[in-house]
Amino acid sequence: xxxxxxxxxxxFVQEKEAVTLDCTYDTSDQSYGLFWYKQPSSxxxxxxxxxxxxxxQNATEGRYSLNFQKARKSxxxxxxxxxxxxxxxYFCAMREIRGGSNYKLTFGKGTxxxxxx
Amino acid sequence: DAGVIQxxxxxxxxxxxxxxxxxxxxxxxxxxxxxxxxxxxxxxxLIYFNNNVPIDDSGMPEDRFSAKMPNASFSTLKIQPSxxxxxxxxxxxxxxxEEKLFFGSGTQLSVL
Numbered sequence: 134x135x136x137x138x139x140x141x142x143x144x145f146v147q148e149k150e151a152v153t154l155d156c157t158y159d160t161s162d163q164s165y166g167l168f169w170y171k172q173p174s175s176x177x178x179x180x181x182x183x184x185x186x187x188x189x190q191n192a193t194e195g196r197y198s199l200n201f202q203k204a205r206k207s208x209x210x211x212x213x214x215x216x217x218x219x220x221x222x223y224f225c226a227m228r229e230i231r232g233g234s235n236y237k238l239t240f241g242k243g244t245x246x247x248x249x250x
Numbered sequence: 251d252a253g254v255i256q257x258x259x260x261x262x263x264x265x266x267x268x269x270x271x272x273x274x275x276x277x278x279x280x281x282x283x284x285x286x287x288x289x290x291x292x293x294x295x296l297i298y299f300n301n302n303v304p305i306d307d308s309g310m311p312e313d314r315f316s317a318k319m320p321n322a323s324f325s326t327l328k329i330q331p332s333x334x335x336x337x338x339x340x341x342x343x344x345x346x347x348e349e350k351l352f353f354g355s356g357t358q359l360s361v362l
Contacts, residue, residue: 176339176356178341178343180351224293236281236347237283237298237306238295238351239295240293240295241292243292243293
């Protein structure tokens, strides 16, 4: 079964508008973390934002915010005031704590975001 | 810190040849991960280490793949013999407990 599901293979948004990228996850762990990474066409993986399962407030990092709905097991990324440089592939990932401090990070398939001028 | 350093950036080889990918993690990070990225399968976790010890290698596709971490500052991923279906981008990433992963720039492997 998929641990991380990103249902939008591609998304389009107009410059300066906000966009939401969807992510749902599946875990039976009580303690876990959710991450979003950006991969531009150059190929590097850039960390954007992190949400812990016990964090009560939604995480924010500049124009990025994470809409965390624990009961629905969703962790959507919201990008406000989109810029042309936001065009990239976006990956949602989950870290599960297994056996003490050990953990592994599992990625979704990604969403390709295109920002139109 | 220079970040996670991977070498080579690009590798083109012929089927049957041995390929060795290298990774230097960020100093102080006690976790190291090897991922493979393809269009069809996305980002797949191959293996990860904690304090130089392999913790989970269930993602390693076959016995042709092996990974080592002889010390805290160096890891290798070896494919022997290589096959065309191994063509992919291979990422190394490092991190500390409770923190985000930092990725290297990746190695683009092409097996002809």
